Amino acid sequence: MAEQEEKKRKKKLKCKGKYVFMVSNEETMEPIVDFKINLMKLSLITLGLILVLMAITYLAIAYTPLREYIPGYTDQTSMEREVYALNRRADSIERELARKDVYFNNLKMVIEGYPFENDSLDQRDIYAPLMGFNLDTMDTRPSPIDSAFRAEFEEENLYNLSEDASLVKTPPYNGAANFFTPITGSIAKVYDPSEGHYGVDIVSTENQVIKATLDGTVVFASWTLDFGYIIGIQHEGNYFSCYKHNATLLKKEGDFVKAGEAIAILGASGELSEGPMLHFELWRNGISLNPTDYINFETEN
Secondary structure, three states: OHHHHHHHHHHHHHHHOEEEEEEEOOOOOOEEEEEEEEHHHHHHHHHHHHHHHHHHHHHHHHHOHHHHHOOOOOOHHHHHHHHHHHHHHHHHHHHHHHHHHHHHHHHHHHHOOOOHHHOOOOOOOOOHHHOOOOOOOOOOOOOHHHHHHHHHHHHHOOOOOOOOOOOOOOOOOOOOOOOOOOOOEEEEEOOEHHHOEOEEEEEOOOOOEEEOOOOEEEEEEEEEOOOEEEEEEEEHHHEEEEEEEEEEEOOOOOOEEOOOOEEEEEEOOOOOOOOOEEEEEEEEOOEEEOHHHOOOOEOOO
16 A cells, blocks of 8 residues: 555656756757756647647648648639639530531531422521520611612522532632542433532442541431432531432441441432432532542543
8 A cells, every 4th residue: 555655656756846958068068958847847838839730730721722732622713713614615515516506407408408499487497406595686687778689689690509600619629638439330410500410420330338538427327208318427628428329328427437438338219319329419618519520430440
């Protein structure tokens, strides 16, 4: 019992006893700095320093840019700016896709032979994909003088698609693109826009493979009553190629094809077909081109 009390007394003295901490010169042993402290005060001082360091660390993380370098923390201002930029980009993409939809819908109508001369906004609204967008707030109603001039001009140039020298024509191929021959054979019907024939008919043996003339993306692959199986490809440089009367299609809409890649099988589908043939059309910037100015379809002997 006495031994335990003695241990408690020594422990109490050890906690309350004062200790001298001294920094002295090594050579002369002359004290430079010395102070007295006990274990209790040392513990309190250490605890206080820890709390101060924790407070400084918290303030540095909460109110300084240092938090951006810590995983899990984000800068609210930068994040809001990024969200705003992404929203604007998404809105621009949505608008561009709507314009593309209008373009491809009109292109599809051209491929299917839609009678535009009988078209009116009351019969078919070709700009329906852009409903909801304020495309133009200007008053575009023509004046009486302008209306008279338009009527006179349209009457003089009615159905004159390409033979009139006053119309802008796309120059012949200048080597800007290397066109691959879709299929070789004999030309049964030449390019004649005045007769509404905006391509060439190439007659060949049945079940031959039809190939893409340029690299591009398939934007139209379907079947119509007049032209049977049709496939249309959008190329760089605003070129568009169309292949009609196929027996079957080997690609679907959205596929990317390389020049010379098989896209269809030659056939005689569609009511306007007169046998195994390919009706091939080439367009650029919405203007039909004579494919024979760009491609040699004749069979090499």
